[in-house]
Amino acid sequence: MSEDLIKAEPRTEFGKGAARRIRRDAKVPAVIYGHGNDPIHVTLPGHDTMLAIKHGGANAVLNIEIEGKVQLALTKQVQADPIKGFLEHIDFVAVRKGEKVTVDVPIHVTGEAASDALVVTEQNVISLEAEATHIPEHIEVSVEGAEVGTQILASDLTLPSGSTLLTDPESLIVNVSHAPTAEEVESELAEAEAEAGIEHEAPQAEIEAEAAAEAEAAAEEPAESE
Incomplete structure (x- = not known):
């Protein structure tokens, strides 16, 4: 306030x-x-x-x-x-002072999860009932050291004194999943493009290399007898 x-x-x-x-x-x-x-x-x-x-x-x-x-x-x-x-x-x-009001309060994620983890905030705000003069600016959620598979529900949140959770307690707030590697990302992208029928032209160097290989193969073939 x-x-x-x-x-x-x-x-x-x-x-x-x-x-x-x-x-x-x-x-x-x-x-x-x-x-x-x-x-x-x-x-x-x-x-x-x-x-x-x-x-x-x-x-x-x-x-x-x-x-x-x-x-x-x-x-x-x-x-x-x-x-x-x-x-x-x-x-x-x-x-009025002491009056309870219903508000949507932002979620603020802090900390660093495990190196192989991907932190996804599933809900950016939660609904609370709080005294009008004691509304929290945000609700802090720490993911410090969180391992893959960690899930933080609304019921896990630490609320300030005088605040009551109105959001479904079983609502998923933060989900910590496996962070895909570069190879996995490229593979998924290639699969998605293949399903969509997207084709890419081969790089110029690759085209030139294939052409040189074909020319060399052709030169090595014995000439047909007349």
Whole structure:
């Protein structure tokens, strides 16, 4: 949770034109839903809001001051410019201290598995119920020294105090399998190409070598008698 106080301004203008004007002023339009209240439309300082969201992660909870009152708000959807990266719009859900919320939390795999092992993350996020002010930024999963055949299920994860797993406990999170050798990869690729009917032209050196061999064989054959 971000401890910084983000001061918001009530927003009364809507539409694309109004949103563009807000962004030109280095601010970001946002809306806060929840608790059965009407949506609250606000304008937030762009730079401070971006820093708070980056610090809090995917489920950042911000202290937003609106006309002298502070509202805890859980980040639910962030729209950002795909090229320049600036914030375009944010959806929040109003929350209270001690309130339980359902969130999707990223999986963070750490450590190095055995040298012949291939680590595959089968699920990148899990669903948790946690206190709004104590949402973990991520759940860490260590594969340090893990051997081929190791499987880490959702039930194996270590969750922070106060969090409850909502994802199926039998869900496979990380799978450690045999890392294919270069020869195995080439063999599988060749088989796949053969099944697809893909043919490759022989390298020029190989073509020239075959042609030279054929010419040499032809020269060694006895001439036919006239």
